Amino acid sequence: MQVIPLRRPWTWAASVLVVLIAAGVAWSVATNPAFGWPVVAEYLFHEQILAGLIRTLELTVTAMLLGLVLGTALAIMRLSDNKLLSTLSWLYIWFFRSVPVLVQLIFWYNFGALYAHITLAIPWGPVLYSASTNSVITPLTAALAGLGLAQAAYTAEVIRAGILSVPSGQTRAAKALGMGPATIFIRIVFPQAMRVIIPPVGNEVISMVKGTSLVSVIAMADLLYTAQLIYARTYETIPLLIVASLWYLAVVSILSIAQHALERHYGRGA
Amino acid sequence: MQVIPLRRPWTWAASVLVVLIAAGVAWSVATNPAFGWPVVAEYLFHEQILAGLIRTLELTVTAMLLGLVLGTALAIMRLSDNKLLSTLSWLYIWFFRSVPVLVQLIFWYNFGALYAHITLAIPWGPVLYSASTNSVITPLTAALAGLGLAQAAYTAEVIRAGILSVPSGQTRAAKALGMGPATIFIRIVFPQAMRVIIPPVGNEVISMVKGTSLVSVIAMADLLYTAQLIYARTYETIPLLIVASLWYLAVVSILSIAQHALERHYGRGA
Amino acid sequence: MTEPMVRIRGLRKSFGTKEVLCGIDMDVQAGSVMCIIGPSGSGKSTLLSCINHLERIDGGRMWVGGELVGYRERAGKLYELPERKVAKMRARIGMVFQQFNLFPHMTALQNIIEAPIRVKRQPPAEARAKAMVLLERVGLADRAAAFPSQLSGGQQQRVAIARALAMEPQLMLFDEPTSALDPELVGEVLAVMRDLAATGMTMMVVTHELSFAREVGDDLVFMADGLIMERGSPRTVLANPREPRTREFLSRVL
Amino acid sequence: MTEPMVRIRGLRKSFGTKEVLCGIDMDVQAGSVMCIIGPSGSGKSTLLSCINHLERIDGGRMWVGGELVGYRERAGKLYELPERKVAKMRARIGMVFQQFNLFPHMTALQNIIEAPIRVKRQPPAEARAKAMVLLERVGLADRAAAFPSQLSGGQQQRVAIARALAMEPQLMLFDEPTSALDPELVGEVLAVMRDLAATGMTMMVVTHELSFAREVGDDLVFMADGLIMERGSPRTVLANPREPRTREFLSRVL
Amino acid sequence: QQPALQPGADPALAQQADPALVKMVPADVAGKPFTVAIALGSPPDDFRNEKGEIVGWEIDILRAATQSLGLGLELRPTTFDTLIPGLQAKRFDAATGQMGVTVVRLKVIDMVGMLTSNELFAAYADSPIQVKTLDDLCGITVATTRGSREMVFAEEHQSKCAAAGKKPINALAFNDGNGAAEAMMSRRADLFWLGSTAVSYFIAQSKGRTKIVGSYTDTSYIGVALPKGSPMAPLLQAAIQHLIDNGTYTKIVTKWGLEKGAIKHAPLNPTNVEK
Ligand SMILES: Nc1ncnc2c1ncn2[C@@H]1O[C@H](COP(=O)(O)OP(=O)(O)OP(=O)(O)O)[C@@H](O)[C@H]1O
Ligand SMILES: Nc1ncnc2c1ncn2[C@@H]1O[C@H](COP(=O)(O)OP(=O)(O)OP(=O)(O)O)[C@@H](O)[C@H]1O
Numbered sequence A, B: 001m002q003v004i005p006l007r008r009p010w011t012w013a014a015s016v017l018v019v020l021i022a023a024g025v026a027w028s029v030a031t032n033p034a035f036g037w038p039v040v041a042e043y044l045f046h047e048q049i050l051a052g053l054i055r056t057l058e059l060t061v062t063a064m065l066l067g068l069v070l071g072t073a074l075a076i077m078r079l080s081d082n083k084l085l086s087t088l089s090w091l092y093i094w095f096f097r098s099v100p101v102l103v104q105l106i107f108w109y110n111f112g113a114l115y116a117h118i119t120l121a122i123p124w125g126p127v128l129y130s131a132s133t134n135s136v137i138t139p140l141t142a143a144l145a146g147l148g149l150a151q152a153a154y155t156a157e158v159i160r161a162g163i164l165s166v167p168s169g170q171t172r173a174a175k176a177l178g179m180g181p182a183t184i185f186i187r188i189v190f191p192q193a194m195r196v197i198i199p200p201v202g203n204e205v206i207s208m209v210k211g212t213s214l215v216s217v218i219a220m221a222d223l224l225y226t227a228q229l230i231y232a233r234t235y236e237t238i239p240l241l242i243v244a245s246l247w248y249l250a251v252v253s254i255l256s257i258a259q260h261a262l263e264r265h266y267g268r269g270a
Numbered sequence C, D: 001m002t003e004p005m006v007r008i009r010g011l012r013k014s015f016g017t018k019e020v021l022c023g024i025d026m027d028v029q030a031g032s033v034m035c036i037i038g039p040s041g042s043g044k045s046t047l048l049s050c051i052n053h054l055e056r057i058d059g060g061r062m063w064v065g066g067e068l069v070g071y072r073e074r075a076g077k078l079y080e081l082p083e084r085k086v087a088k089m090r091a092r093i094g095m096v097f098q099q100f101n102l103f104p105h106m107t108a109l110q111n112i113i114e115a116p117i118r119v120k121r122q123p124p125a126e127a128r129a130k131a132m133v134l135l136e137r138v139g140l141a142d143r144a145a146a147f148p149s150q151l152s153g154g155q156q157q158r159v160a161i162a163r164a165l166a167m168e169p170q171l172m173l174f175d176e177p178t179s180a181l182d183p184e185l186v187g188e189v190l191a192v193m194r195d196l197a198a199t200g201m202t203m204m205v206v207t208h209e210l211s212f213a214r215e216v217g218d219d220l221v222f223m224a225d226g227l228i229m230e231r232g233s234p235r236t237v238l239a240n241p242r243e244p245r246t247r248e249f250l251s252r253v254l
Numbered sequence E: 001q002q003p004a005l006q007p008g009a010d011p012a013l014a015q016q017a018d019p020a021l022v023k024m025v026p027a028d029v030a031g032k033p034f035t036v037a038i039a040l041g042s043p044p045d046d047f048r049n050e051k052g053e054i055v056g057w058e059i060d061i062l063r064a065a066t067q068s069l070g071l072g073l074e075l076r077p078t079t080f081d082t083l084i085p086g087l088q089a090k091r092f093d094a095a096t097g098q099m100g101v102t103v104v105r106l107k108v109i110d111m112v113g114m115l116t117s118n119e120l121f122a123a124y125a126d127s128p129i130q131v132k133t134l135d136d137l138c139g140i141t142v143a144t145t146r147g148s149r150e151m152v153f154a155e156e157h158q159s160k161c162a163a164a165g166k167k168p169i170n171a172l173a174f175n176d177g178n179g180a181a182e183a184m185m186s187r188r189a190d191l192f193w194l195g196s197t198a199v200s201y202f203i204a205q206s207k208g209r210t211k212i213v214g215s216y217t218d219t220s221y222i223g224v225a226l227p228k229g230s231p232m233a234p235l236l237q238a239a240i241q242h243l244i245d246n247g248t249y250t251k252i253v254t255k256w257g258l259e260k261g262a263i264k265h266a267p268l269n270p271t272n273v274e275k
């Protein structure tokens, strides 16, 4: 006897409707002069826009790396039996999740207003190192510190959740094989935690791509800020925002594909 | 025979060092005139600052609720067997994670420049509803749309990871008891997914508290922007940023405690 | 002869290209206990899952209590029912899994009352009273407030049985209910099942506990490769298996 | 009499206020198989975990291969060793768990070669060659590339044994290695363990498989409430238990 | 170290170092470039041109002034939020970006006046609104920028609206001129109100869709900011005065069409400004 799976006729109707609506929106967007498509085309590959894009990518990669490495360390500290380490980590996460990145950027950039010199000295002893703050903290340093230190606090929470999701039997088995704590973390716990970690970290990376535009407060021109600088001159606000958005769409698409691939990689064996 | 656990002498030394350093930093911060503590005291409970704080909290709560509800729906759609739903959800997540919130805010706020009227009509048929765009999309609507729709995309990814972390045996057992899909999700899957969901959603909420300051592009004054408005007049930038940061510290502290309590609640039985 | 509680005719089920059930015919009389044995991968779990439509089938028909399972027949074709109607049917069939699958975030009592309240819309007080009776019956009245993680495997499985019984099913499916238990704890679960059989509950039990099958089972089938190889009364089959496959299997398990 | 491979004197261990091991004395001769039986919660797993210092102890001393486990003795006190030194000692003791605990993100082969490469710094090629020999020995040479999720329970447990053997341990600890297995799959794991005992490996085996204990075990202890209640040769203890607790336990398991 | 002609520099405005001024420069400042942070705002005050160069009338004045002092000029584009902390941190020697001089601000920084400003109102070409006095703003939504003098004017006028029994002015403070202009273009705001220079430029860009519907003039200054007590403040004042005296100042204001606001004396911390 023939078996017929449940049919959902409205699925087809809805599919058609969705395609029709999508086509309508696309047509309306393409033909509405307010979107300024010629201007979009003119600026899409504009030299300044591309420079901003590269700056965005640079900052994202370096700040995210800093965030991941430091965040992993913080997560391990947070879960450690050592009260001192876990308290320190808790304080760090609390503080750096609280203070807006904008404030942190301004703070690092203008550290010199607060402390004109950075001095490394033994208390009541000789000075080991001293330099003008502004020479040590360049705008790039300030940007990476502001973005990366805050990112580490967020990443730490995500990684902590991931580590907690790995059954304790895994650690016991690895210990019983004579593995040291570092090997256990790197080879056994972390790869399994990745399954839970990847989607939220994907979010964080994608947020960071756009979050880099905060560095405009310390005079660094990322993709979005570059677009803003251009429309500040030409008042072609919407077309230039579309230019920036198209690039963001491209970057996020690539990142989403990477995320998908990583999820597959770390999902293997499950 | 007496058994002595491993002692870590450097832990004590480090603890003392950390406390000393913390005391030093606190002293230096308290006495450095550049921080402008009298100005901080003057503005901490300033009427405008408090109004900005309330606006921040309002926006956070409503946008986050929108994000959670819509994000949950998107996550369920994304994991559904129905190709149409999962594709739609994928497209939504892709688009709204890609376009910067700033752009979305500007877009929604200035929708009137693109489409002066919003019209609901049957194609080639009668007009059902028509109104001026600005009367439909108030600044608050624009702010909530800009923040909430994007938040939904991020939340969806986190919730998806959480749902996937619940063993399929749970769903089978619930189905075998005759529970319907909604009951299974609400009573069985979601509470278990929460363990994995809470830390990253905690991140998202805390980001949102500060992320609301993006609404300054549409002239809405949240906490941070209120501080900025004040120092734009008085040029007392650092003290006012400290005022804002102190409030953020307070809010994030409360949220961290709430996160901790939720983690404990949903961790019960584990 | 009355209408059997479970009637299965020509049941076929594949995963991908692999045929897991290759045409199963089976009757389970109301009030009887049907035991199913067979090597790993022979399709025993899949068979149970098809009976309460946790899996879609690819061919054949099944009736539980005289009603077609998961499908509606029209013009010589089977049309799958919507999830809502399937759920209603599942509520009349209890199922106990090898891995217990208790809800870890609920106490023993909450595990039991959840479905009666949500599915049958029993008033909570009534559900709780009935649940306490069931917990008493499986010998766990004092552990009502314990979370699954605080219970031993045998205790968890007894809660799982109480949970299924709380829906007052016409039919109980057991999928290797003692396989994940330490030998010491097997006895307590089998005792509960024995009591249940004595009350006249219709049961289908996949098990490796041959002594249980011999004692409690009314019928026994031996499955291999998605087919029923041998059937009969447990005593006969276990003592004098006709098929060589059955003999080989029994020698390995005993 | 030579120095025993495992010597335990006055071992005590508490979790919180609950004393789980209340003074255990035990010797396991090199090349012998020590079986441990006892009811759930009697401290069998905890005992094994103390032997390779997966748990801290609260009193007493233990030697494996003549070396004090996890501690250094000085001036009548035991000082815990740093993690690094403990790891070195653990590498000389293999352990097999009830729940297998294979690494799910690695294939069978990768599970086996991981520790030899990372801990013993074996060249990967050598480790792989040795692993293949071990897989052959446990009868799984053709499943080297399978992930644990693609293996049956019995196969997983055999990989777990091979994984422990790859470290070439002096002593193997087995914690109910067959309890989580379907009866059908128990035999294949016990066969591997039997072979291992025949090669002269020193083994401590917590098990409910009394026939295995009788056949393979050189010594048997019965534990209850954190104490060794009875010890002797398996045949004697199982046939003629002296203690009433032992008798009661055996009646429930058999 | 200093290139012959910086990007964006106008050769017609190049200055020789003035010996009298050079003599005044303290030894620890001489030889180092004078760093100026700019909040890149709306044209023509200070903005990036098509080539990405920083230009504007404020830039022209500061470049000519530093040349007269024999100093190099180093521009540090940034946003408003870092201007003041940066000055206080001595990251920059000066800061500019259409900064109005007010009594409140003078408590925190020193300022040298460079121009008196007036403000214009822009609206859609079809708008019926005409602004003759600030009373005409009561009950109307105006878009301007945060920290702008316009915000201060609007706030001070609220009481007068209330006294006249009219609705208050709804003044929206945007991050920048573009946000304000865009709000007017999407009819969120009735008027776009900013410095005349910015509004004129915007009207020119809007290709006839907008028009000027009124102006407001007061006598306060736009200036360059320096850290409180900076020894460079009187020097810069002298240098700008030198430009006024030698006619370069006139060339610059004419070039940018700002003759109306031109000043005769460059004041340091002028007190005749609004509160
Ligand atoms: N969801 C699935 N997808 C693909 N194959 C499956 C799935 N579930 C079961 N199978 C395959 O179907 C076959 C029968 O599985 P089933 O679980 O019914 O066997 P079983 O008799 O219950 O065995 P066991 O005693 O090991 O539980 C096996 O070969 C199994 O690999
Ligand atoms: N990490 C722990 N924290 C607290 N109590 C524990 C812990 N591990 C074990 N116990 C307790 O110690 C006692 C002995 O446990 P153990 O696992 O050693 O028993 P066992 O003899 O192996 O039992 P089983 O046969 O069930 O495995 C039990 O009462 C158990 O609840």
Ligand SMILES: [Mg+2]
Pocket (backbone or CB within 6 Å): C044, C045, C046, C175, C176
């Ligand atoms: Mg099965």
Ligand SMILES: [Mg+2]
Pocket (backbone or CB within 6 Å): D044, D045, D046, D175, D176
């Ligand atoms: Mg145990």
